[in-house]
Amino acid sequence: MIGAILLKELRKLVREKGNFVYLLIMPMVFMVLFHFLFAAGESNVKVNILDADHSPLSRQLIQVMDKTPGFQVTELSGSVQSAGQQVSNGKLSSVVIIPQGFAARVVNHQPAQIAIKSGPQASASAGVLAGVLQQIAAKLADPTRPPSPVQVKLEQASGTVSPSIATQIVPGYTVMFVFYIMITILRSLFKEKESGILERVRTTPLKAFQYMLGMWFPQVIAAMVQITVLFAFGHWLLQLQLHNYAMLFLLSLALSLCATALGMMLTMLVGSENQGMALIQLLSLGGAALAGLWMPLDMLPPGMQTLAHILPQYWAMQGYQAILFQTGNLQILWQGIGILTGIALVAILIAATRYNRFAKAESI
Structure with a gap:
């Protein structure tokens, strides 16, 4: 009986042409549109700077950088090693390191270097930051003598790939x-409810949880197909480099279980289809904005970055970027898979307990 429900739902998914618009066409249009908008535009970039030189010249460089439009400077304390470790652990997206002896080398017209160490959350503007730093450093040199070559070196955290x-x-x-x-x-x-199917199902030996599973699994399959198509589209058109297909599959499965289970739960809790649509828009769009789906998370205010941790979108995004950047950070990846799966289990259990009330209740 579960198999019959599963096949029925899959046929409905294919027949409903609007599903292709919501699940495939719209995200493809958004991907292309925002890809070129981000490529052509500029955004404020948070710049973490560690001054290991502690010289008047390094202080001047930081002050000029802080006044440069489009950049928000945060000075760090501690050692170069600790700063690099924070980038590798994902606590910082990137850090600019002014090494000890930088000013002395510039004053003595010797080659000097500034390092930008970036991690899995580094934005595509890292190259722009390197260029701006190089221009600022060159202007700070003694104008009466030939400037010393200042090289800004962009480094990726160990095992990661360049951001795009x-x-x-x-x-x-x-x-x-x-x-x-x-x-x-x-x-x-709601169509099943309004047509009386849910009420008739309640008179059969089929248990509520069995019915919920029959309705749930086809949606999980649809979500997995959606994710596969969109990543293939990104790989083909936007040159996204894919890695570690096994972990991509596991994370995508956890995300599919989570999103669909939340949909089942939300439907069982609301009084009408319109109420549900409003809540879905709030969760989808609000969650996207807060979880760093539209722009790198480090560009958001600190309070929003903290709030993002309660959202399933955040854990999915962190997991995908850990895979795509090849950080080797399995902790954040498995943590995300566990949280998404846990949310899915809780949500589907709540949905099952609300099934009888939903089937009997009149729509508002």
């Missing part, structure tokens, strides 16, 4: 639009 716009856009909008499958779930369940 696609590594933000593709997983970000994929995660965002996966949650739109909740609209499909909402409409499907």
Whole structure:
């Protein structure tokens, strides 16, 4: 009987042409649009700077950088090693390191170097930051003598790959639009309710949890297909480099379970289809904005960065970027998979307990 429900739901998903617009066409349009918007535009970039030189020249460089439009400077304390470790652990997206002896080398017209160490959350503007720093350092040299060559070296955290716009856009909008499958779930369940199917199912030996599983699994399959198509689209058109397909599959499965289970739970809790649509829009769009799906998380205010940790979108995005950047940070990846799966289990249990009340209640 569960198999019959599963096949019925899959046929409905294919017949409903609007599903293709919500789940595939819209995210593809958003990916292309925002990819080129981010490529052509400029955004405020948070710049973490560690001054290991503590010289008047390094202080002057930091002050000029702080006054440069488009950049927000935060000075760090501690050692160069600790700063690099924070980048590798994902606590910092990047750090600018002014090494000890920098000013002495500039004054003596010897080659000097500034390092930018970036991690898995580094934005595509890291190259722009390097260029700006190089220009500022060159202007600070003695104008009466030939300037010493100042090299700004962009380094990736150990085991990571260079950031690109696609590594933000593709997983970000994929995660965002996966949650739109909740609209499909909402409409499907309310149609079943209004047609009297739910009431008839209640008179059969089929248990509520069995019915919920039969309705749930086709949506999980649809979400997995959606994620696969969108990542393939990003790889083909936006040159997104994919890695570690096994972990991509596990994370995508956890995300699919989470998004669809939340859709089942939300549907069972609301009094009408319109109420559900409003809550879905709030969760999908609000969660996308807070969880760093639209732009790198380090560009958001600190309070929003902290709030993001309660959102499933945040854990999915962090997991995808850990895979795409090849950070080797399995802790954040498995943590994300565990949290998403845990949310899914709790949500589907709540949905199952609310099934009888939902089936009997009159829509508002």
